[in-house]
Amino acid sequence: MALIVQKYGGTSVGNAERIRNVARRIAHFHRDGHQLVVVVSAMAGETNRLISLAHELSPNPNPRELDVVAASGEQVTIGLLAIALCDMGLKARSYTGGQVPVLTDNAFTKARILQIDEQRMREDLADGAVVIVAGFQGVDADGNITTLGRGGSDTSGVALAAALQADECQIYTDVDGVYTADPRIVPQARRLERITFEEMLELASQGSKVLQIRSVEFAGKYKVNLRVLSSFDDPESTPKGTLITFEEEDDMEQAIISGIAFNRDEAKISLMGVEDRPGIAYSIVGPVAEANIDVDMIVQNIGASGHTDFSFTVHRNEYQKALSVLAQSKDKHFKAREIIGDDKICKVSVVGIGMRSHVGLAARMFKALADVGINIQMISTSEIKIAVVIDEKYLELAVRELHKTFELETAQQPG
């Protein structure tokens, strides 16, 4: 008998029929003798609908009140799922974030979980009941409703698994695991049976939308066994998915490259001919960060004659805002010959824990792109990742070529 936390996303609970399917899967695990805590998102489209309503009333909705509105979406789903389970003759009890309670800080719309009281859940589990918890939400020390920000239901699931010391946290989604690349772009892409946390972090942050990055960090921190599965498989079957592990297993055949990730949501900004002096990076990026714009890749080349070029990427939605921040701080905080930008770019990354012990992978990547005539605009690397920025229109071509180059369609042997 295991204690399993399951998390179902918005698509998995998108209508009554799908909710009933989720209930069947839960009943299947319950019959097998497992204890279950189930975290659910709002029905697909519902959070967007609620937030649109709020924006009809204010261009800048009060954050405390926006959370009150948004948190109602998950409340509907927990009740509906509990109703479906009760209808099948199971015991089930639903809890909002505030009822558990899931204590968070008071950073409305992007709160962080501080503590979870597992007392009520333990009592219900001991009573043979399935516990259903609203994802994405919590309550601050003053009893105000908070939300964890978009995609926060994954984080809720992992945090509950950590608090309950669950044997496994299963994240059900509309894909049946983590793939070597997006199967919509690379039909030969292969499901990975396991992947390390570090690789998963890079894949998630590089644009693989399977898991929200915070939930992966959380799972790594609290050593929660995380498994990504499809909620559309037969509810009565034993699910497979991809297990996200803590450690490289030395006795296993270790793949050099786990997968290819991409991100189309970025825009590039370059400052040409800025002074090459200490503090120049901060004087450029500082005002951007103060305007709450996340900066992703940053590249600065070695300068000549006291000047250099400085480039970075931001989310495409914040491209115009970033440009106007720079226009305001130019000549005040720094000088630049020219500020240019491009929001028709994308980022493609090659990720793999085996990269650490293998040389020549970057060269292989660059050659593969050159062979099909793709120009590389920016490069950034980490221990287990090489990322390049290229023209948006080459995205699919680049991903497919790299998938082929690193032979990801078949399980690799260490080179």
Added chain:
Amino acid sequence: MALIVQKYGGTSVGNAERIRNVARRIAHFHRDGHQLVVVVSAMAGETNRLISLAHELSPNPNPRELDVVAASGEQVTIGLLAIALCDMGLKARSYTGGQVPVLTDNAFTKARILQIDEQRMREDLADGAVVIVAGFQGVDADGNITTLGRGGSDTSGVALAAALQADECQIYTDVDGVYTADPRIVPQARRLERITFEEMLELASQGSKVLQIRSVEFAGKYKVNLRVLSSFDDPESTPKGTLITFEEEDDMEQAIISGIAFNRDEAKISLMGVEDRPGIAYSIVGPVAEANIDVDMIVQNIGASGHTDFSFTVHRNEYQKALSVLAQSKDKHFKAREIIGDDKICKVSVVGIGMRSHVGLAARMFKALADVGINIQMISTSEIKIAVVIDEKYLELAVRELHKTFELETAQQPG
């Protein structure tokens, strides 16, 4: 400066534009220096949508979980209204029933309010904030979400006004007050400037859908000044409506009859030739009540030769259920020659506090109906009401004739 509780129903907050109108009205009162606690229902149609979803998952949804689902509707509206007010530069804070808290018993889907903690609301009011509270909902002693049943937002409003000892509880709806009859049936119907609680109770229970009957009882019990108003009047104007008062004002011209009410939702059941013995009424009505069917009018005539006829009315939706309960208990609990019924009936009532001191009104009513050829099937009276059951097809004719007979189109003089 007054402390005013305002309640807005689902139609008044049915979309973003209407919510903004409600916010304008609140801002108008706030500018005039009043303290405001605002109770809102779910957006029109939303509660039905949520309950339909629940019924898609179970013919008989678990009541605790149904309340979790249903209570989300008001949570959306309180947040949206607070967002609209904040956008106008006002301070506003929203609370769910559980956050106030509005403590109820644990009778899910039809809970009763036990106690309201007004501490947080008082602090917000002292801080100059508008307080917005979700109607229709509360929380039981174990922290479970409860709802008060359909229309319960009126009760929430009155209960909050009682707890806060508010100067007035304003119920905003889609009509601008209580009329002498439904204006859709009687174009000459006149808005009453004031009406007593007793008359309002009779009118509400007789089918005038303006206010939920429980809220009127509540207001009477706690001596809350209740005013019914339209939320569609100009938000910047001073609203009129109908004031519901505690006492007859002797120095005022007292109308004999306040209004004509009707109810088309009833069905009639008659048991012919039952034994005329002590306990017979209980042996008939007992099993019906045990099946949770509300019985409205009951009429039993004096019998002859040891037998009598016994008639009562139930809600039309429960007509078939009541008939089958009677079929089962017949011969077991009582004997009857025949059980007959009719669900094509309606009830029409004449209501007025002045009735107490005036004789001959019943005769005047019966004559008016006879003059247009309407047969009376059942009669029931109270101190301030005469109700008759007639064929459904005569409803409009009867209401119009009685309105004319009692000269309700003009303010009456005591006769």
